[in-house]
Amino acid sequence: MRLDGKVVLITGAGSGIGAASARYMADLGASVTLTGIPAQGVEDVAAEITSAGGKALAVTVDVTDDSQVKAAVERTAEVFGRLDVVVANAGIQRHNTDVNLFEMEEEEWEQTQDVNLRGVFRTCKHGLAQMIKQGDGGSIVIISSITAIIGRTPNVSYMTAKTGLLGLNRHIAVHYGGKGIRSNAICPGSLERTPDWDDFPDPHGRSEMMLAATPLGRLGTPQDIAPWVAFLASDAAGFATGGTYVVDGGITIT
Numbered sequence: 001m002r003l004d005g006k007v008v009l010i011t012g013a014g015s016g017i018g019a020a021s022a023r024y025m026a027d028l029g030a031s032v033t034l035t036g037i038p039a040q041g042v043e044d045v046a047a048e049i050t051s052a053g054g055k056a057l058a059v060t061v062d063v064t065d066d067s068q069v070k071a072a073v074e075r076t077a078e079v080f081g082r083l084d085v086v087v088a089n090a091g092i093q094r095h096n097t098d099v100n101l102f103e104m105e106e107e108e109w110e111q112t113q114d115v116n117l118r119g120v121f122r123t124c125k126h127g128l129a130q131m132i133k134q135g136d137g138g139s140i141v142i143i144s145s146i147t148a149i150i151g152r153t154p155n156v157s158y159m160t161a162k163t164g165l166l167g168l169n170r171h172i173a174v175h176y177g178g179k180g181i182r183s184n185a186i187c188p189g190s191l192e193r194t195p196d197w198d199d200f201p202d203p204h205g206r207s208e209m210m211l212a213a214t215p216l217g218r219l220g221t222p223q224d225i226a227p228w229v230a231f232l233a234s235d236a237a238g239f240a241t242g243g244t245y246v247v248d249g250g251i252t253i254t
Contacts, residue, residue: 014041137180189248
């Protein structure tokens with residue numbers, strides 16, 4: 001499996017799954033645009049990739065701003081000549097405040113929806129526009145979550161947004177397959193350390209609970225997810241579209 005000649009745009013690429021996927025795909029020969037906030041994160045990862053001989057571009061993007069997402073796609077096409085793959089990864093999880101639906105303020109609900117659902121909509125929208133303009137297909141990989149298929153999390157806006165991504169994924173697969181564009185979703189399980197680790201009320205307690213529920217006996221890492229992103233983006237997965245791929249150490253089967 002190689003990605004030579006592929007141009008990839010990844011949101012939320014300054015840390016976690018986004019950064020690991022950028023490194024992995026660059027190692028496989030892809031040219032990678034890393035987008036996200038804060039700027040330092042994507043700039044550092046891009047510099048790491050280029051220093052290792054890869055091709056990378058860092059663009060500061062807040063996915064709640066449609067104009068910034070569109071500009072990142074345009075910049076990618078300007079620098080690398082095209083866009084073949086979009087990895088819609090950017091997300092937030094507000095552990096302390098995204099709870100208790102019966103008393104939640106609409107503003108709290110909307111903050112998560114604006115990043116996790118509408119941010120992916122904006123990313124896919126502008127990525128699709130570029131792929132359709134090129135006329136020779138492409139691939140979208142959407143990072144959802146196991147919370148989209150189980151109801152365990154108390155973070156109700158997060159869970160609802162991640163569930164919505166599975167519907168968006170199927171829509172793209174059905175309606176754009178005729179243009180050679182594939183779309184697939186990944187549902188990662190619990191990771192050892194997430195970018196929002198410090199926001200957990202009890203991060204160590206959470207890790208112990210999730211570890212006990214995971215049949216493989218360990219929590220995941222961003223490096224466990226990156227090969228799945230790369231595979232689904234690659235020509236090796238050329239007949240896969242509309243799928244939901246659970247990569248969780250078995251936690252959802254317990």
